[in-house]
Amino acid sequence: MAAFLSMGGYAAYVWSSYAITFGIMILLYVHTKRQGEKHLRWLRRRIASQEKQK
Amino acid sequence: MFKLFYHYSSLRNFYFFSEKLIPFLIAVFLALIIYSLYGALISAPADYQQGDSFRIIYVHVPSAWMSLLVYMAMGLSAVSVLVWRVKLAEITLSAIAPIGAIFTLAALVTGSIWGKPMWGTWWEWDARLTSELVLLFLYLGVIALLRAIDDRRTGARAASILCLIGIVNIPIVHYSVEWWNTLHQGPTVSKFDSPSIHIDMLIPLLTMTVAFMLYFIIISLYRIRSAILVYDKETQWVKDLITSSKREQI
Amino acid sequence: MPNSLEVKNLSVERSNRGIIKDLSLSLAEGHLVHLKGANGSGKTTFLRALAGLIDPSHGEIFWNEKNINESTFSQSNLNYVSHSLGLAEELTTLENLSFLRTISRKALNKTVEASLETMNLKSFQDYRVAILSAGQKQRASLAQLLMFNCPLWLLDEPFNSLDAESCGVIESLIDDHMSNGGIAIVASHQKFQSSTVQQVVELK
């Protein structure tokens, strides 16, 4: 297991590359989902307020 | 009359069509990503020259390929915005630009990390890395223009024009950077094409790329769907959808 | 074939806000429309959509049964005088108007000098637009109505910053235009006299 983790001595480079790439991708996923929910809440509030005006 | 029908139905249809597609895509994506990671980190033999550091290729090359692929996808939607005035394309273009920028950034960072063990420097003015850097600025340009224009539709159309100018520019930048690179450093095989890539090394690379493509489709579907709801906020189908379901997320 | 302007449930969005919602209108020769509405009610947006400058988000506009947003359609049938007057500040009135007249693809009518004469701006011909007063600039821009021969007139607030006498000139211009079978849509806060009956369209 230790050999696997050390990546033939290049552990820092290999693991940091993977961490950064997948990290950015996960961050984008989280941001997109949160953005979706924000839009949904905004739409819900907007329709609710329109309902009230009618 | 066709245009009117085509416009109205396409956004609504696309919304409900993609709803069924997403779970399937996520399942395939997860399976592929696990398989590719296993292939990349464990089953692929270490490179006789670079040792295990070559495993960075499995994140760097798919990201680089995806950064180009996403820009091509943006070019396609740019054409359909300007020529066929497709509303869905306007939304798609603004939705996928950040995804492309993310892939370009990942390709740049992993490229320079990979360079450190090989050339001893964090940044190497290698032709492919430099073209990738210029591509990042093309993405940032499109995103900056989209942000600068308030009206969503004019913004999408202006960004489409900029994107098409960018499409024409990518091969020119690539070739001129290649020319400039060979001029100053002599014709060396680019550091990233390891001459003969062993079949066991190649399979994870391809599956990882397909996994990245699925990731791109899933994220852009999420972004497009939420943009559709905002875009058609006045229409009845959106109002019914919002009020009817207690759904927390899209 | 008499000219006709047809607006079919037009709605236009500007910076993500619905400005015009489902407006329909049909005009034939000799129709004069007085477009009224508070600020921001979409008068200018409506005129710009009719002039083919803005793409409607829903609905269509037909001039003589041809959709004006098809790319083959050229705007040579209309005279649109907007509140941004279209005159370069650095150039003189004469330079601006003769420039617009020479490059224009529209049917020509009076010469620049004659148009300025009617607008009694003859003496200000060689003044740079920058130093003209608002009323003079407005009249210089309205001179385009005389220079070109267009069936459709779209006027955005033609009367503001005009004195009573100039308003009279403009009103008579509109009357002549209506009498020889033109169509005109005038967006204005003030009332204006006109020989033909005014169809009032109120924008909310």
Next chain:
Amino acid sequence: MITDTHNWSTLFILVRRDVLKTWRESADLLYPIMFFVLVTILFPFALSPETLVLKSFAGGLLWIAALLAMSVSLENLFKTDYSSGALEAIVLSGVPLLLVGLAKAIANWVLSGLPIIILAIPLALSLGIDTFSLSILLLSLTLGSATISLIGTSIGALSVGLRSAGMLIIVLALPFFIPILIFGAVATSNSQTGLIPEAELYFLAGLLVLAVTLTPWATASAIRTRLG
């Protein structure tokens, strides 16, 4: 469509109007020129006064200065026409927008490209460039500056009327100017070593032809989009 005489005369009239307009507001004329000279002068302070050192960088320095100076002049190509509504009047006059795009690019080249090329002569000599590579520099600058004007006009039309349009134009346009900079600077530095850089000059000419055919369309649809 462009070939019939009426269009050529319209093109000439459009260019004459733009040049006359900017000539009246002569402050705008000075900005690219002063910017070009100032940036070039900065280099000796930053690097070193010896002509030997400056000579080796001269081609690159002048090209960077020229490129930045032209980018600066892109902002007010459309700005005053857009705010005064003159651009709208031109669009509504029915003149083909391809002509307007081309005319604006030519006017920009005449007002900022030409003066920069003329000024490059004394500046290049002061940086120690010999006459042969000076001629190559001027040729490459002529081809390159025309392409920069064409692409810059499209980008300028895209961002007219936006907040901080000046900066936005430079940020958007620079990636497209990189190939021109590469071939221009390389042509000059090669010529200093005695080589005749045909390849680079052919590329610059090729880029110019590509720009002339494509960018007017981009400028035309940019104008229509921004007015909408």
